[in-house]
Amino acid sequence: MNAQPTDASFDTRQRLIEAAILTFAEKGFDGVGIREIALRAKANSALVTYHFGGKEGLYLEALRYIFNRKACHVAELAAAPRFEGPGAREAAIQGLKSHIRAFMEDLMACDRGPDPLDEAAMALMAREMQAPRPVSSALLMEQIRPHVEHLMHCLQVLRADLTTDELLNMGMSIQGQMLYFRNSLGIARLIRGNPNYPEDLEGVIRHFTDFSLRGLGIPEAFPQSRN
Amino acid sequence: MNAQPTDASFDTRQRLIEAAILTFAEKGFDGVGIREIALRAKANSALVTYHFGGKEGLYLEALRYIFNRKACHVAELAAAPRFEGPGAREAAIQGLKSHIRAFMEDLMACDRGPDPLDEAAMALMAREMQAPRPVSSALLMEQIRPHVEHLMHCLQVLRADLTTDELLNMGMSIQGQMLYFRNSLGIARLIRGNPNYPEDLEGVIRHFTDFSLRGLGIPEAFPQSRN
DNA sequence: GACTGATTCAAACGATTGATTAATTCTTGG
DNA sequence: CCAAGAATTAATCAATCGTTTGAATCAGTC
Numbered sequence: 001m002n003a004q005p006t007d008a009s010f011d012t013r014q015r016l017i018e019a020a021i022l023t024f025a026e027k028g029f030d031g032v033g034i035r036e037i038a039l040r041a042k043a044n045s046a047l048v049t050y051h052f053g054g055k056e057g058l059y060l061e062a063l064r065y066i067f068n069r070k071a072c073h074v075a076e077l078a079a080a081p082r083f084e085g086p087g088a089r090e091a092a093i094q095g096l097k098s099h100i101r102a103f104m105e106d107l108m109a110c111d112r113g114p115d116p117l118d119e120a121a122m123a124l125m126a127r128e129m130q131a132p133r134p135v136s137s138a139l140l141m142e143q144i145r146p147h148v149e150h151l152m153h154c155l156q157v158l159r160a161d162l163t164t165d166e167l168l169n170m171g172m173s174i175q176g177q178m179l180y181f182r183n184s185l186g187i188a189r190l191i192r193g194n195p196n197y198p199e200d201l202e203g204v205i206r207h208f209t210d211f212s213l214r215g216l217g218i219p220e221a222f223p224q225s226r227n
Numbered sequence: 228m229n230a231q232p233t234d235a236s237f238d239t240r241q242r243l244i245e246a247a248i249l250t251f252a253e254k255g256f257d258g259v260g261i262r263e264i265a266l267r268a269k270a271n272s273a274l275v276t277y278h279f280g281g282k283e284g285l286y287l288e289a290l291r292y293i294f295n296r297k298a299c300h301v302a303e304l305a306a307a308p309r310f311e312g313p314g315a316r317e318a319a320i321q322g323l324k325s326h327i328r329a330f331m332e333d334l335m336a337c338d339r340g341p342d343p344l345d346e347a348a349m350a351l352m353a354r355e356m357q358a359p360r361p362v363s364s365a366l367l368m369e370q371i372r373p374h375v376e377h378l379m380h381c382l383q384v385l386r387a388d389l390t391t392d393e394l395l396n397m398g399m400s401i402q403g404q405m406l407y408f409r410n411s412l413g414i415a416r417l418i419r420g421n422p423n424y425p426e427d428l429e430g431v432i433r434h435f436t437d438f439s440l441r442g443l444g445i446p447e448a449f450p451q452s453r454n
Numbered sequence: 455g456a457c458t459g460a461t462t463c464a465a466a467c468g469a470t471t472g473a474t475t476a477a478t479t480c481t482t483g484g
Numbered sequence: 485c486c487a488a489g490a491a492t493t494a495a496t497c498a499a500t501c502g503t504t505t506g507a508a509t510c511a512g513t514c
Contacts, residue, residue, distance in 0.1 A: 012461080012462085027257075028255060028257060028358065029258075030254070030255055030257035030258040031255075031256075031257040033500075033501065033502080034501085034502065034503090035500085035501085035502090043462085044462060044463055044464080045502085045503095046462080046463070046464090046503080046504080046505090047461080047462070047463090048502085048503090049502080049503060049504080050461075050462080051461095054502070054503075055501095055502065055503090126357065127357070127358065129410070129411055129413075129414050130353065130354070130357055130410045130411065130413070131255065131354065131413070132413050132414065132417075137413075137417065140414070141414075141417055141418075144414070144418075145418075148418060165430075166434070168418075168419065169430075169431065169434040169438075170434075170438070172404065172407070172408060172415065173404040173434070173435065173438045175407070176403050176404035176405075176406070176407030176408060176411075177399065177400040177403035177404050177407070178403075179403070179407050179411075180399070180402070180403030180404070180406050180407045180410075181399060181403060183357055183410075184399075184403075184406075188395075188399065192392070192395060204396065207393070207396040207397075207400070208400070210442075211396075211397070211400045211442040211443075212442070214441045214442045214443075214444060214449075215437075215438040215439070215441045215442035216438075216441075217441060217449070219449075222441075222444070222446075222449050239491080239492085260470075260471060260472080261471085261472065261473090262470090262471085262472090270492085271491095271492060271493055271494085272472085272473095273473080273474080273475090273492080273493075273494090274491080274492070274493090275472085275473090276472080276473060276474075277491075277492080278491090281472070281473075282471095282472060282473090
């Protein structure tokens with residue numbers, strides 16, 4: 001593995017990484033050979049060991065590439081200040097709404113157009129989340145933690161009466177519906193008989209927002225008790 | 228592959244299938260060799276081809292074994308009659324509660340004690356749901372469809388004012404949080420720093436029930452408007 | 455143009471893959 | 485008891501795996 005890539009090797013490295021994302025996402029780590037990746041990247045398979053130290057090194061670098069590439073909206077929110085004092089509750093509601101919107105927009109990568117690489121990157125992250133490799137679980141945790149903490153902060157402000165465990169359950173339900181939505185897009189399109197679903201992402205975001213606020217137990221979001 | 232297994236070969240077949248479930252669940256289809264499975268089953272690796280026609284045949288047989296073994300609670304519910312006439316609403320609420328409980332108990336296989344085989348079976352199904360193999364996707368869909376239809380019927384009774392698309396969104400949120408819970412057990416345990424999570428499955432079931440009923444917009448489930 | 459280090463390449467490495475073979479053991483009905 | 489078929493075994497198959505090798509090619513520097 002070389003120390004720092006030069007301009008000459010940068011293109012090859014990038015092509016290998018992108019081919020790795022596409023192919024790993026499609027078939028999983030064990031379902032792909034480095035020859036297949038190298039062929040897709042129009043590079044020699046020996047370069048995988050040369051540039052990344054091996055197949056696993058390429059896999060790790062692919063994950064890092066995904067994390068760095070996705071200048072997430074969620075990441076910006078995670079850096080927001082804490083909600084305190086009067087108006088904290090309203091701010092937390094707005095923060096939760098923003099989180100759901102940002103997370104959905106990140107999930108769908110809707111602001112960069114339909115990019116197959118983004119699509120594959122999310123599929124690969126989904127694989128990694130379900131069956132985390134020991135070597136990459138730390139990388140994944142480091143990436144997810146700030147988002148989790150920001151969401152948990154919103155929830156804690158909104159439901160100060162709940163225990164930490166109950167708050168984690170709330171967060172799990174909120175994140176779960178969105179991540180499952182992303183993971184099962186293919187099936188959902190089949191069930192609805194609509195290959196373009198969701199045409200109305202705004203409607204889906206609105207649904208997740210309302211469902212989450214009600215599920216969380218926010219009175220303002222509950223239609224029957226609103227008036 | 229032999230036509231019908233005799234008594235003599237039944238034990239070996241069973242041992243191979245159970246070893247396959249455990250090992251496939253742990254490392255995925257491509258991450259396991261038949262020698263490793265055979266070693267775990269204390270059998271000869273050539274018997275995989277002899278009894279099941281090959282590695283993929285063993286995998287399919289393992290899935291069938293899971294489906295047959297798991298006399299799912301959800302499957303019983305799916306065969307329940309439709310909710311009609313007076314009391315339909317109460318019945319639908321109870322039906323939804325039962326569905327969530329049954330689905331969670333099936334997901335966690337908690338009613339037969341902590342059986343590593345059941346645990347592995349669910350992990351394998353989770354893998355299969357996220358990245359279904361072409362040969363087994365039909366088997367999986369056939370297994371899942373009745374559960375989806377039963378859930379949709381409950382939702383339709385409870386929220387007759389919603390469009391089909393909105394109802395599908397509701398169902399997606401309800402199933403999503405549970406499936407995500409199952410799929411991301413590994414990450415959840417990392418986040419909580421508790422490898423034994425969830426110790427209190429009842430609490431999780433109660434949470435999903437409350438969250439779903441509130442999210443669905445059922446007034447009775449909303450604490451602030453209950454009294 | 456010669457030298458240097460980084461990069462790429464074709465070829466081959468040993469190991470392991472799923473599958474096959476042929477011989478052997480086990481089981482069982484006549 | 486004994487053929488006959490089923491079940492199991494060790495050994496081996498070709499293919500592929502990730503990796504290594506050594507030479508070729510490239511880009512700069514003196």
